Amino acid sequence: MQDISEQFATFKDCLARRFIGQPAAGADDTSDLNDFILYLADEVWPFLPPVLREASYDARDKLPNADTISLDNTPTSFVDTIVSYGLSSDNDAAVEFLRRTVHDYITQTSAPPPPWGTTRTETCELCQRAVPLTYHHLIPRSTHTKVLKSKWHPERMLNSVAWLCRPCHTAVHHCATNIELARNFHTMELLLEREDLQKWKGYAAKQRFGVIQRK
Structure with a gap:
């Protein structure tokens, strides 16, 4: 096989x-x-x-x-x-x-994972807009001790980040606690499986950065 x-x-x-x-x-x-x-x-x-x-x-x-x-x-x-x-x-x-x-x-x-700074993208990894980005720790720093003690993930994953615009970054933290993010949503693929974030993605992708849209 x-x-x-x-x-x-x-x-x-x-x-x-x-x-x-x-x-x-x-x-x-x-x-x-x-x-x-x-x-x-x-x-x-x-x-x-x-x-x-x-x-x-x-x-x-x-x-x-x-x-x-x-x-x-x-x-x-x-x-x-x-x-x-x-x-x-x-x-x-x-x-x-x-x-x-x-x-x-x-x-x-045996090579170490790349430094988070070298993974920077040109667009937000959630809404795909080319706007100013922040870095989201996929395993929140406040949970690192518990993650290692509980053996949820290997140490090399602790500094994994996703590059998100500020609105999307806030939306991610709004949808789950740090513990939930660390244990169950520690990759962008897992985050994007959430229905609430898919809905947010659809909304955010249509917004013009820095512009409040009113009818």
Whole structure:
């Protein structure tokens, strides 16, 4: 069964970048590249240590150095394909190709989340208007201690923000308490599932910023 985890998708992307970066036979033909990379990833993924297949920023302290990982059980199908496509000269070089891919994968999965300031959008993430924005802590700061103690979310999520205009920011806090926001509405996707915020979104999207509309 094909793996659809976030980690698998990351590994597949790392493998694709390694493949594309090599002057290998067939590398210019990208029409079937996705299927080819998916085949390679499916072949080798189950043979990687579980600690790698569950890699994340929160588990970064448990991740081994790529140079120390044993890859002796790398499937022959993977090795033969890497060699036949000219990505490596022999079996040992094919395993080294995999090791470099694993190194890329560990680096990417253990990287810290981006600083909230770098996630800034051009429009409000609720009403989609291009107006001055504020940042809304998706997990309110006043709840951080409780969130960690109750293990509702991993620590890396605590500083996640959404960029909202002031009216939408106020509407979000009006619809739920900080505890409710932290536990049940900690992403924009979850917030947008609320019927009351969908109604607010429809209203706010029609308002001209800074203008009071009267008939």
